[in-house]
Each structure stands twice: as structure tokens, then as C-alpha cells.
Amino acid sequence: xxxxxxxxxxxxxxxxxxxxxxxxxxxxxxxxxxxxxxxxxxxxxxxxxxxxxxxxxxxxxxxxxxxxxxxxxxxxxxxxxxxxxxxxxxxxxxxxxxxxxxxxxxxxxxxxxxxxxxxxxxxxxxxxxxxxxxxxxxxxxxxxxxxxxxxxxxxx
Numbered sequence: 001x002x003x004x005x006x007x008x009x010x011x012x013x014x015x016x017x018x019x020x021x022x023x024x025x026x027x028x029x030x031x032x033x034x035x036x037x038x039x040x041x042x043x044x045x046x047x048x049x050x051x052x053x054x055x056x057x058x059x060x061x062x063x064x065x066x067x068x069x070x071x072x073x074x075x076x077x078x079x080x081x082x083x084x085x086x087x088x089x090x091x092x093x094x095x096x097x098x099x100x101x102x103x104x105x106x107x108x109x110x111x112x113x114x115x116x117x118x119x120x121x122x123x124x125x126x127x128x129x130x131x132x133x134x135x136x137x138x139x140x141x142x143x144x145x146x147x148x149x150x151x152x153x154x155x156x
Contacts (some may be wrong), residue, residue, distance in 0.1 A: 003031045003134055005040065005067035008108045016108055017045060017059050025099055027061055030132055039075065039131030039136070048123040050115040055089055058129070063107035068097045074111060075132045080129060085117035088130070095132075 006029070007013070013024045023045065030040035042060050050056045066073050070148045074093030080086045089112040100107040115121045123129045 005062050005064050008106050039133045041128035044123045044125055044127050047125050050121045052115050052118050056080045058111045061107045062109055065100050066130045071135050084121050085104040086115050086121050091112050
């Protein structure tokens with residue numbers, strides 16, 4: 001298979017989220033809602049409440065393996081922006097193919113959401129809040145020798 005999602009290891013889960021083995025075993029991998037959906041819904045591992053003006057970093061528990069000429073966009077589900085005025089802090093997350101299994105965090109993806117509404121915003125465990133979309137991309141043919149060795153923001 002060319003691309004897929006998988007759970008981070010239990011050890012990484014315990015470090016980043018919780019040492020609750022039942023919780024680790026129970027959360028589900030991203031999936032598409034319909035046969036024409038381009039995005040894979042990401043589901044909350046725990047309940048999350050975001051107060052007005054607050055920013056919350058949400059661990060997904062996922063990592064993604066895909067081809068070297070592909071990227072993964074992480075985008076908030078449009079209904080959350082329209083209905084509740086919740087947005088991703090970086091607007092669009094960009095995951096590179098070499099982020100998978102990096103030595104810092106195994107390629108564990110996080111989503112940072114901000115509530116710009118005037119009421120508490122709640123995501124219930126198991127609710128879809130974000131989506132991942134795989135995209136092919138082109139380069140200019142330049143040769144880059146740098147190799148990723150760490151996690152978020154490590155290519156600066």
C-alpha cells in the first residue's frame with residue numbers, strides 16, 4: 001500500500017497523551033465519510049473543551065506513511081469554522097513524507113485549534129474535528145541533501 005495512517009506506538013502514546021492502554025486500544029484511525037470524500041476525518045481521542053480566545057494543541061495519536069512526492073494537508077472540518085468560529089492556528093498543516101517515524105516523536109501529528117467564537121467549543125471523544133488530504137506535488141528538480149532528523153518545526 002502506498003499510503004496509510006497508523007497509530008503511534010503505545011510508548012509514544014504514553015509519553016504524549018496517556019498511559020491508559022484501554023484508551024490506546026480504543027481510538028480509531030482516520031477514515032473517509034463517503035466514497036467521494038477526499039479528506040480522512042481525524043477523530044478526537046478524548047473530550048476537548050476550548051474556551052473563547054483559547055488555543056489548544058490536540059494530539060492526534062496518528063502518523064502517516066506516504067510516497068516521497070506527496071504531502072498531507074491537515075485542514076479543519078469546514079463546519080467547525082462556519083458554525084463555531086473555530087480555526088487551525090496555522091490555517092493548514094503541511095506534513096512532509098519524511099516526518100513519518102522521525103526520531104523525536106515517530107511522526108506523531110498534532111493539531112492546534114483556536115476558538116474565536118464567544119462560547120465554549122466542545123469536541124467529544126470520537127468526534128471528527130480535522131481532516132487529512134493527501135496531495136501530489138512537483139519540485140523544480142533541485143537537489144537537497146538535508147535529511148529530517150526531528151519532529152515539528154525541525155527543518156528551520
